[in-house]
Amino acid sequence: MEHAISLFVRSIFADNMIFAFFLGMCSYLAVSKDVKTAAGLGVAVIFVETITLPINYLLQVYVLSPLNLGYLSFILFIAVIAAIVQLVEMVVEKFSPSLYNSLGIFLPLIAVNCAIMGASLFMQQRVMLDPENVKAIANIGDAFAFAIGSGIGWFLAIVALAGIREKMEYNDVPKPLQGIGITFITVGLMALAFMCFSGLNI
Amino acid sequence: MALSKKTKEAFLGPLNLNNPVLVQILGICSALAVTVQLKPALVMGISVTIIVALSNVVVSLIRKSIPMRIRIIIQLVVVAALVTIVSEVLKAFAYDVAMQLSVYLGLIITNCILMGRLEAFAMTNNVKDSLMDGLGNGFGYAWILVVVAFVRELLGSGKLLGMQVIPDWCYEHGYSNCGMMLMPAMALILVGCIIWAHRSINDKEAK
Numbered sequence: 488m489e490h491a492i493s494l495f496v497r498s499i500f501a502d503n504m505i506f507a508f509f510l511g512m513c514s515y516l517a518v519s520k521d522v523k524t525a526a527g528l529g530v531a532v533i534f535v536e537t538i539t540l541p542i543n544y545l546l547q548v549y550v551l552s553p554l555n556l557g558y559l560s561f562i563l564f565i566a567v568i569a570a571i572v573q574l575v576e577m578v579v580e581k582f583s584p585s586l587y588n589s590l591g592i593f594l595p596l597i598a599v600n601c602a603i604m605g606a607s608l609f610m611q612q613r614v615m616l617d618p619e620n621v622k623a624i625a626n627i628g629d630a631f632a633f634a635i636g637s638g639i640g641w642f643l644a645i646v647a648l649a650g651i652r653e654k655m656e657y658n659d660v661p662k663p664l665q666g667i668g669i670t671f672i673t674v675g676l677m678a679l680a681f682m683c684f685s686g687l688n689i
Numbered sequence: 690m691a692l693s694k695k696t697k698e699a700f701l702g703p704l705n706l707n708n709p710v711l712v713q714i715l716g717i718c719s720a721l722a723v724t725v726q727l728k729p730a731l732v733m734g735i736s737v738t739i740i741v742a743l744s745n746v747v748v749s750l751i752r753k754s755i756p757m758r759i760r761i762i763i764q765l766v767v768v769a770a771l772v773t774i775v776s777e778v779l780k781a782f783a784y785d786v787a788m789q790l791s792v793y794l795g796l797i798i799t800n801c802i803l804m805g806r807l808e809a810f811a812m813t814n815n816v817k818d819s820l821m822d823g824l825g826n827g828f829g830y831a832w833i834l835v836v837v838a839f840v841r842e843l844l845g846s847g848k849l850l851g852m853q854v855i856p857d858w859c860y861e862h863g864y865s866n867c868g869m870m871l872m873p874a875m876a877l878i879l880v881g882c883i884i885w886a887h888r889s890i891n892d893k894e895a896k
Contacts, residue, residue, distance in 0.1 A: 506873070506874075507873060508718075508722060508792075508873075509717065509718045509719075509721040509722045509873065509876075509877075510718050510796070511718065512717035512718040512721070513714065513715060513716070513717055513718065513801040516714055516717065517714065558773060558777060559773075560795075561769045561772055561773050561776070561795050561798055562766065562769040562770060562773060565765050565766075565769050565798050565799070566762070566765070566766065566769075569761065569762045569765055570762075573762075598761060598765070599761075599765075599799050599801065599804050600799065601718045601796050601799040601800070603799075604795070604796060604798060604799045605718075605792055605796055605799075608792040608795045608796065609792055612791070612792065661885075662892075663885050663886075663888035663889035663892060664881075664884075664885045664888075667714055667884060668881050668882075668884040668885045668888065669881070670881075671877050671878065671880050671881030671884060672877070672878050672881040672882075674877050675874045675875065675876075675877030675878035675881065676874070676878075678872075678873055678874035678877060679872070679874040682872065682874065
């Protein structure tokens with residue numbers, strides 16, 4: 488239990504998907520113009536991450552590694568992610584039209600969001616670690632903790648950037664640097680700030 | 690071989706004016722993560738070029754028989770198969786680089802350059818143009834990687850391709866490596882600066 492909590496906190500701050508690994512950058516930069524849409528995408532990422540990662544964990548532990556099919560993992564993981572995203576989209580559309588309206592446009596984007604695929608690939612590496620290691624994912628509970636933590640980390644990052652970008656509208660930025668250029672530099676400075684979490688341990 | 694204007698445009702556009710990283714803002718994740726040293730950046734650039742070109746060709750070949758509704762899954766499977774092949778080849782012949790690239794090799798699957806080009810170009814164009822478009826985008830991506838990695842490795846560890854280039858007497862006279870360059874944050878700031886330079890040069894030309 489202690490291990491799962493530590494994994495959860497680490498994956499939000501120290502191993503933040505955006506600031507430590509640059510995963511999900513494309514949609515991160517494209518959809519962070521205002522806080523509301525950014526929060527929508529962030530929630531969708533948490534949601535899909537929490538469903539796909541444990542499924543991929545079970546596949547990795549009970550199917551791929553006993554049968555020695557490790558080289559199929561890329562195809563299998565991406566197929567699971569694409570299928571789950573499709574499924575989630577249909578279920579949400581049927582049962583909660585209001586949630587669908589707010590998340591709807593983002594769901595297809597998430598199939599190709601590297602934060603989702605990346606978390607699954609990290610999970611694949613971490614399953615093999617020694618259980619004493621703080622980064623190890625030893626059981627399904629750890630997989631859940633890691634998935635939710637990574638999702639929340641991504642959510643925090645995109646909402647924070649959207650907030651900064653909204654404020655930056657009023658600033659006098661050199662013309663060629665406006666828009667995407669200054670966004671990169673902002674994210675760089677945010678990443679520097681997040682590095683203070685890097686020794687975090689519970 | 691005489692190339693039509695469109696084919697030439699498909700190849701040359703992405704190198705500068707329509708660069709995938711600087712202008713289309715695609716494929717950022719891996720562009721930033723693998724650029725601490727020059728060697729993995731080169732390998733990554735080449736791998737992505739090969740995969741983009743081949744997947745563009747494959748999707749362009751079967752574009753007329755892909756049902757619209759499930760096209761994303763089909764494109765993903767094509768790309769995933771190619772990435773698996775490249776990653777197995779790298780593990781066999783360049784194991785240490787493959788380990789350095791770690792998850793980012795697998796993440797070529799979700800590299801937005803691939804999906805972007807497949808959706809925007811290969812689905813509607815013939816095989817030859819798609820091949821050139823793939824090569825152009827791959828090289829456009831690779832040169833950014835190489836520039837960023839060059840600066841980071843030179844300033845961060847005083848080496849290029851693992852060989853020391855800054856002579857010892859510089860260190861003896863008080864020069865020291867800039868450890869900041871090795872941190873992930875500096876990659877973002879460097880790309881930001883490249884975008885700045887690229888835009889101001891192109892704006893001047895446009896005027």
